[in-house]
Structure formats: C-alpha cells, structure tokens
Amino acid sequence: MTVRAAAPNRVVLDPEKVEQGLAQLVLTVIELLRQLMERQALRRAENGTVDDAAIQRLGLSFMRLDKRMIELKQTFGLRDEDLNIDLGPLGKLL
Numbered sequence: 451m452t453v454r455a456a457a458p459n460r461v462v463l464d465p466e467k468v469e470q471g472l473a474q475l476v477l478t479v480i481e482l483l484r485q486l487m488e489r490q491a492l493r494r495a496e497n498g499t500v501d502d503a504a505i506q507r508l509g510l511s512f513m514r515l516d517k518r519m520i521e522l523k524q525t526f527g528l529r530d531e532d533l534n535i536d537l538g539p540l541g542k543l544l
Contacts, residue, residue, distance in 0.1 A: 470526050470528070474528055474533065477519065477523065477526070477533055480519065482544060488512055
C-alpha cells in the first residue's frame with residue numbers, strides 16, 4: 451500500500467516522488483496565498499478603495515496566475531484536490 455492510498459491529500463515524501471511532493475507543497479502554498487490575495491482584492495473593490503484600472507490589473511494578474519497554476523499542476527500530475535492537504539485534526543487546508 452502506498453502512502454497516498456493510506457492517507458489521501460497528504461504530501462507524499464516517497465524518495466522516488468520527492469519532486470512531485472515538493473511541487474505539491476509549493477503549489478499548495480501558492481494556492482493558499484492566491485485565495486487570500488483574491489479575497490483581499492474583492493474586499494478592496496467592494497469598499498471602493500481601489501480604482502477601475504487597478505481592478506483590471508488585479509483581474510488580469512489572477513487570470514494569468516490561474517493559467518500558470520493549471521500548467522504546473524499538469525506538469526507534476528496534480529489535481530486541485532491534491533493541493534487541499536489534510537492537516538490531521540485541524541482538517542483540510544483549503
């Protein structure tokens with residue numbers, strides 16, 4: 451039985467798959483930060499503390515980041531659910 455089968459959604463530290471495990475961890479951190487930044491941008495837009503040009507730049511940046519994340523997940527054979535790491539008693543990260 452593999453580590454992934456016994457504990458799905460956990461980072462795999464198998465020496466044979468260390469690159470994929472590291473990519474999973476890094477992409478998880480990036481996804482967490484992206485979600486936090488997106489929420490903050492939405493709050494700022496709703497509160498009117500950012501102008502229309504900045505909103506367009508933010509939207510374009512988030513679209514480009516999303517496209518790059520899709521490419522990186524494909525490169526490392528990861529899915530969205532793979533980035534939602536199980537933190538044990540704390541639950542899922544994302």
